[in-house]
Amino acid sequence: MGSFADIRANYQRIRREVPDSVTIVLAAKTRTAEEIQAAIEAGATHIGENYVQEATAIQAQLGKMADQVQWHMIGHLQTNKINKALPLFDVIQTVDSIQKAQAIDKRAESAGKDCIPVYLEVNIGSETSKHGISPGEHESFQSYLENLVQEMSQLSHVRLEGLMTMGPLFGDPEESRPYFQQTKALFDMIKSLSIPGVEMKYLSMGMTHSYQVAIEEGANMIRIGSGVFGDRE
Numbered sequence: 001m002g003s004f005a006d007i008r009a010n011y012q013r014i015r016r017e018v019p020d021s022v023t024i025v026l027a028a029k030t031r032t033a034e035e036i037q038a039a040i041e042a043g044a045t046h047i048g049e050n051y052v053q054e055a056t057a058i059q060a061q062l063g064k065m066a067d068q069v070q071w072h073m074i075g076h077l078q079t080n081k082i083n084k085a086l087p088l089f090d091v092i093q094t095v096d097s098i099q100k101a102q103a104i105d106k107r108a109e110s111a112g113k114d115c116i117p118v119y120l121e122v123n124i125g126s127e128t129s130k131h132g133i134s135p136g137e138h139e140s141f142q143s144y145l146e147n148l149v150q151e152m153s154q155l156s157h158v159r160l161e162g163l164m165t166m167g168p169l170f171g172d173p174e175e176s177r178p179y180f181q182q183t184k185a186l187f188d189m190i191k192s193l194s195i196p197g198v199e200m201k202y203l204s205m206g207m208t209h210s211y212q213v214a215i216e217e218g219a220n221m222i223r224i225g226s227g228v229f230g231d232r233e
């Protein structure tokens, strides 16, 4: 647990360290409203939450302050939680199938969202323990991805704006580099398709232990938890 002063100092140090073009999403799972408030007061602009229930409670506690920042869903989103998630989040980073995208599309309008930006979550290492679309599960991942993106571009209340990946959770950040390179290549491939209705703007990869490598490999959005808030219990 860091003190509020530590949270402020950590956020501002990382904000100064990374280029202005890189968006920092603070991964706020398990953190209290007071800790998140300290980060917002220090200048944080984007908050990531993993669970709908936690996001509901935190936003209620933050009150008006919650409106100062963008909220990103960075955890696995179950279809039966989409209705509750939509009013809470500005961006859903964890779309992992056309069915999920369609389910969001179907519910967005009635939740008062004309169009919600989403990213595709790529399980770049095809690890069974992780969510996201896995290259290893498809004969030709490139054509699978092209089809998926084409189908998503048909949805009027969902707009694909990026890719998100986790990569290895621990260890030497150099071990993450090839995964980040592969994700960047997929990002560029989708971008080069120039599909109307798809606007590839954000490559969300890199966490506390790996964000420097992620930025070197083209991330323009990083998700930082323990590096700002301190170690999780």
Ligand SMILES: *Cc1c(COP(=O)(O)O)cnc(C)c1O
Pocket: 027, 029, 050, 074, 075, 206, 207, 208, 209, 223, 224, 225, 226, 227
């Ligand atoms: C917790 C989390 C992070 C941040 O992890 P840290 O190692 O604490 O920086 C990033 N992305 C997701 C999806 C997370 O759940």
